[in-house]
Amino acid sequence: MSQAPTENHPSAVKQLKVPADTTFHPGKKGAEELVPSRYALKIGDIDVMVVSDGVLPLPTEMMGHNADATVRANWMADMFLPPDAFDWPLNAVVVKSGDKTILVDAGLGLDPNLNLPRAGQLIQRLQAADIDLGSVTDIVLTHMHMDHVGGLVVGGIKERLRPDLRIHVAQAEVDFWENPDFTRTRMPDGFPDALRATAKRFLADYRNNLRTFKDEQEIAPGVIARRTGGHTPGHCIVRLASGNEALTFAGDAIFAVGFDQPEWFNGFEHDPEEAARVRINLLRKLAGTGELLVATHLPFPSLGRVAVAGDAFRWVPVFWDY
Template sequence: MSVVTNISHPTKAASDELVPSRYSLRVGDIEVLVISDGVFSLSASTLATNVEPADLSAWLTARLESVDEYKWPLNVVVVRSGDRTVLIDSGVGEEFPDAPRVGKLIARLDAAGIDPASITDVVITHLHVDHVGGLLSEGLRSRLRPNVPIHLAAAEVAFWTSPDFSQNTFGGFPDVLESAESRFVDMYRGQLRPFETEFEVAPGVVACCVGGHTRGHSVVHIASGGDRLTFLGDSVFENHFDHPDWHNAFDHDPEEAVRVRLALLRKLAASGESVLAAHLPFPSVGRVAVNGDVFRWIPTPWDY
């Protein structure tokens, strides 16, 4: 079974926030920092587009959550391995000005004492706005080192040259998704480093194209000294442990997303390794267990 250990990071800037916004751990010799970009609210119906509203409401009610509004956590990851500092995804940046509780990455990098100029590589799991929006913000972009390489799956770039929005609702946001992707590719075209199947970004840090949520969606495997952790991006949402067959409103190919999700959850349950994900409640560190025909999420106790 994989073991992760909590570590401390020195901070250069204090934060007056009343809730924690970062959580650090170690995977072997690799340092991992989970940073909350905040939370944003969407209609709860975006969680499942292929079930009866009453079934979704029952799931939410059983968790004492609103049946109308779902507050989506958004997690970004910074990994330090060898002489590389890797930013995985970038949050929403300034793309949702009417959502003041999200888009916090740059302030929280500062609070964690991480200079954006120290970032040697960026990995983008997929090109949705809540994963590339931070890089569209001048506040982050202007502080990155010039020509920092941005790694993503070639299939993801190819899909967005002519995106197909015919298979799902996209929560009413297809125009927002396409606009952010187009601006991102135009802005960073010369820095994109597409890979076909997988790419080792830093020692023990491997981006792997699995598809599903989007055609070129990637996960990131982190391994060192016998310890393992996987960042799932948007492959799994909170309701998918109980209902892995529920279609998320932002799955581009819902049936393929289910296939990929089940394969990942079975593999993670068998390995017992640690897991992070973009939209699980912060800090999203935990493990997956089999629970009959479905699964169970086991959060890792906070280690101080």
């Protein structure tokens, strides 16, 4: 694999509880919520909340379909994970910067006949956190897979959003989904059709709200979306920076297995080799800066940092701040 970085420089980023008078309020605890589903912090002057959209079960082969089956099984065993299928976490982020409230990704939404009953929780969890959909000024989509846009096509949701809502997405992503090519992916049956249908519905419902960009777009003070490609042609990450603090939301550029095995191919990747290069470069950069990382499919709240581990990397989760 590509050579990993040789040193790590942890930053002085410190997690802080968000004061009660900010946009984010604790809300009422849901009667059926047995585990935490949202986590608030500050990046300088920027308020951030990580919100769980639930989990979805997928075959373990999708974590590294180019890896030897025995090696992959051994990694799963070492991580105390089941051998055949396990639950992928789903995370989205709400950001308050200046006068803008930004939702980064929109969750799965309704189950598209794929038996995913524990996913699609984002909207109700935003409501439990007292975040009114009508207060969202901008949405950034890391890409247009159904677990990132599906929440927007649930019946009645569009009517609750602002008419002047801005949805930021890379132009390459929009172009790709006009005629998607899945020849290099490795997805379970039913997923390709569900992905196509959800993306088509999203574009039909929200085309007038799209604000596309080529490579990089500033969404609000200190909030920048940057296209990486790889996972999908228009996949992007979102970096928050304020003062001497920073956090990167990596979308689907990084999965749990990607620290130990960054060159393993994920089944949803449309260009697996490019996705591996993007992953390694991003991990190398994050290990160098020591800034916080959040990603869609890391275990909630998915906050942590990246360190170097020999010729690979190591995930260092943060200690929760109560």
